Amino acid sequence: xxxxxxxxxxxxxxxxxxxxxxxxxxxxxxxxxxxxxxxxxxxxxxxxxxxxxxxxxxxxxxxxxxxxxxxxxxxxxxxxxxxxxxxxxxxxxxxxxxxxxxxxxxxxxxxxxxxxxxxxxxxxxxxxxxxxxxxxxxxxxx
Amino acid sequence: xxxxxxxxxxxxxxxxxxxxxxxxxxxxxxxxxxxxxxxxxxxxxxxxxxxxxxxxxxxxxxxxxxxxxxxxxxxxxxxxxxxxxxxxxxxxxxxxxxxxxxxxxxxxxxxxxxxxxxxxxxxxxxxxxxxxxxxxxxxxxx
Amino acid sequence: xxxxxxxxxxxxxxxxxxxxxxxxxxxxxxxxxxxxxxxxxxxxxxxxxxxxxxxxxxxxxxxxxxxxxxxxxxxxxxxxxxxxxxxxxxxxxxxxxxxxxxxxxxxxxxxxxxxxxxxxxxxxxxxxxxxxxxxxxxxxxx
Amino acid sequence: xxxxxxxxxxxxxxxxxxxxxxxxxxxxxxxxxxxxxxxxxxxxxxxxxxxxxxxxxxxxxxxxxxxxxxxxxxxxxxxxxxxxxxxxxxxxxxxxxxxxxxxxxxxxxxxxxxxxxxxxxxxxxxxxxxxxxxxxxxxxxx
Numbered sequence: 001x002x003x004x005x006x007x008x009x010x011x012x013x014x015x016x017x018x019x020x021x022x023x024x025x026x027x028x029x030x031x032x033x034x035x036x037x038x039x040x041x042x043x044x045x046x047x048x049x050x051x052x053x054x055x056x057x058x059x060x061x062x063x064x065x066x067x068x069x070x071x072x073x074x075x076x077x078x079x080x081x082x083x084x085x086x087x088x089x090x091x092x093x094x095x096x097x098x099x100x101x102x103x104x105x106x107x108x109x110x111x112x113x114x115x116x117x118x119x120x121x122x123x124x125x126x127x128x129x130x131x132x133x134x135x136x137x138x139x140x141x142x
Numbered sequence: 143x144x145x146x147x148x149x150x151x152x153x154x155x156x157x158x159x160x161x162x163x164x165x166x167x168x169x170x171x172x173x174x175x176x177x178x179x180x181x182x183x184x185x186x187x188x189x190x191x192x193x194x195x196x197x198x199x200x201x202x203x204x205x206x207x208x209x210x211x212x213x214x215x216x217x218x219x220x221x222x223x224x225x226x227x228x229x230x231x232x233x234x235x236x237x238x239x240x241x242x243x244x245x246x247x248x249x250x251x252x253x254x255x256x257x258x259x260x261x262x263x264x265x266x267x268x269x270x271x272x273x274x275x276x277x278x279x280x281x282x283x284x
Numbered sequence: 285x286x287x288x289x290x291x292x293x294x295x296x297x298x299x300x301x302x303x304x305x306x307x308x309x310x311x312x313x314x315x316x317x318x319x320x321x322x323x324x325x326x327x328x329x330x331x332x333x334x335x336x337x338x339x340x341x342x343x344x345x346x347x348x349x350x351x352x353x354x355x356x357x358x359x360x361x362x363x364x365x366x367x368x369x370x371x372x373x374x375x376x377x378x379x380x381x382x383x384x385x386x387x388x389x390x391x392x393x394x395x396x397x398x399x400x401x402x403x404x405x406x407x408x409x410x411x412x413x414x415x416x417x418x419x420x421x422x423x424x425x426x
Numbered sequence: 427x428x429x430x431x432x433x434x435x436x437x438x439x440x441x442x443x444x445x446x447x448x449x450x451x452x453x454x455x456x457x458x459x460x461x462x463x464x465x466x467x468x469x470x471x472x473x474x475x476x477x478x479x480x481x482x483x484x485x486x487x488x489x490x491x492x493x494x495x496x497x498x499x500x501x502x503x504x505x506x507x508x509x510x511x512x513x514x515x516x517x518x519x520x521x522x523x524x525x526x527x528x529x530x531x532x533x534x535x536x537x538x539x540x541x542x543x544x545x546x547x548x549x550x551x552x553x554x555x556x557x558x559x560x561x562x563x564x565x566x567x568x
Contacts, residue, residue: 015464017460017463017464017467018164018165018170018463018467018477019164019170019172019459019460019463021164021165022160022161022163022164022165023160023163023164023165023166023167023168023218024165024344024346025165026165028160028161029317029346029347029350030161030314030317030318030321033313033314033317033445034314034443034445037314037443037444037445038441038443041443041444041503050503051444051503052502052503060308062308062313062354062357063313063354064353064354065351065352065353065354066313066350066351066352066354067349067350067351067352068349068350068351069348069349070346070347070348070349070350073346076165076478077467077476077477077478157322159318159321159322159325160321160325160335161317161318161321166486166488171459171488171489171492172456172459172460172463175303175455175456175459176301176303176456179301179302179303179456180299180301183301183302183361192361193302193361194360194361202450204450204455204496204499205455205496206495206496207493207494207495207496208455208492208493208494208496209491209492209493209494210491210492210493211490211491212488212489212490212491212492215488218336219325219334219335219336256455302448302449302454303448303454303456305448305449306444306445306447306448306449307444307447307448307449307450307451307452307502308449309449310449312444312445314445360449
């Protein structure tokens with residue numbers, strides 16, 4: 001796990017598992033959404049609070065949109081760097097962007113985004129509370 | 143979906159999806175646990191109450207043990223019949239057994255079981271309440 | 285499974301499984317990509333050829349882009365209708381679009397798309413061969 | 427990743443992801459099979475050869491049986507240590523055993539096993555070739 005100081009995206013490295021592959025012999029396109037999830041989760045942790053704690057404080061951040069463009073395939077056992085940035089922080093929603101790179105050569109395999117709203121304890125949309133907004137303001141930007 | 147009257151297991155037919163395969167070109171061994179889940183869920187429904195309703199009445203049936211023996215591989219796009227029976231109904235737990243057969247030839251591909259305990263609203267072990275026990279007593283037996 | 289004659293999307297109905305849910309108590313956002321896969325697979329079958337046969341003829345249709353907008357949550361045990369149309373058929377790629385509706389009330393839960401290229405036996409981009417193009421020209425359009 | 431010298435199981439640490447949870451609020455029982463896969467994969471790597479290389483040499487090790495006993499639940503964002511040992515190395519098959527412990531307290535959450543056969547390039551059962559047998563003989567034992 002690497003958070004480059006002085007800029008750059010948050011990097012989290014993971015490995016393509018056999019269960020992630022399909023009979024094309026490469027990673028199934030659905031696996032990338034789980035990798036994005038790991039990327040933003042670890043980015044939040046690096047900012048000082050786990051998403052588990054965010055939920056324990058009554059805030060949930062459900063995905064309202066997800067996109068991925070697949071360039072070159074990820075293969076079984078590849079090491080992948082998931083690079084995460086906070087592309088937009090609004091009053092009602094925010095957007096993370098992701099690059100998936102193969103390690104160690106850094107080849108760009110895929111790019112994607114997820115958009116999230118802020119839900120309060122009653123399951124209603126809320127503005128991001130101060131503890132969350134303050135943390136997110138320190139997030140790596142694209 | 144077929145519940146054979148006069149005996150025999152409960153049969154539920156599903157298809158192997160691309161996401162279920164791995165780079166061996168066959169279904170990943172983890173997929174069978176989801177198929178077992180579909181099998182017992184539809185068996186409960188055929189007995190008169192969905193597992194959703196069981197949970198809404200405060201009872202959960204977590205898996206405490208799962209086993210699967212894999213014989214012949216399931217392949218992409220195969221139709222599979224999941225045959226489910228209630229092998230044991232105890233005071234603290236119960237056991238479902240499963241056969242996975244390829245359709246339409248009926249070739250046996252895999253066999254497995256799941257064992258479940260009964261948890262009450264407080265998350266504590268309970269005996270199966272009457273509404274559940276009565277339903278389960280009508281379940282197909284091996 | 286329903287293919288409405290005289291127009292309308294191809295409809296395929298499936299059920300939200302326990303394994304599809306997450307601790308928010310609703311379907312995980314990643315499940316929708318598998319549901320889209322089921323939708324387009326069954327649409328191809330309704331047009332006369334399974335995707336398995338397409339692959340056996342040497343053509344693969346990998347996903348090059350996927351998107352989903354999540355409106356209302358899908359819940360455990362919901363029946364969902366996946367409505368699939370072929371939104372674009374080009375020389376190098378094609379696009380499927382999807383609506384996920386809750387049955388039986390038809391409430392729209394999510395919308396998405398997948399874009400696919402055509403790969404030949406050597407893994408190189410090809411134009412869609414006649415057998416495939418002819419079939420796709422009969423696909424439901426948005 | 428830790429391989430304790432002088433004995434003890436091979437330990438690989440991973441985190442429970444949101445996608446691994448279900449609406450019971452804990453990890454879905456199917457996730458453990460993927461964790462076992464990660465455990466034995468990393469154990470093989472620690473012995474000097476990745477499973478990718480094993481497959482590239484023409485040997486596949488499909489799962490012929492899998493079992494898991496679930497004791498205490500794994501929760502979202504828990505760190506888990508997957509402890510893997512080679513419980514049996516035969517001429518036709520081998521068995522890995524696994525303990526899943528919560529970190530950092532070491533609480534035992536689940537135990538399981540997978541049994542694998544050896545398939546040669548033609549997809550037929552073979553005895554483990556020397557390169558594999560030699561490696562496996564150095565594997566941690568229960």
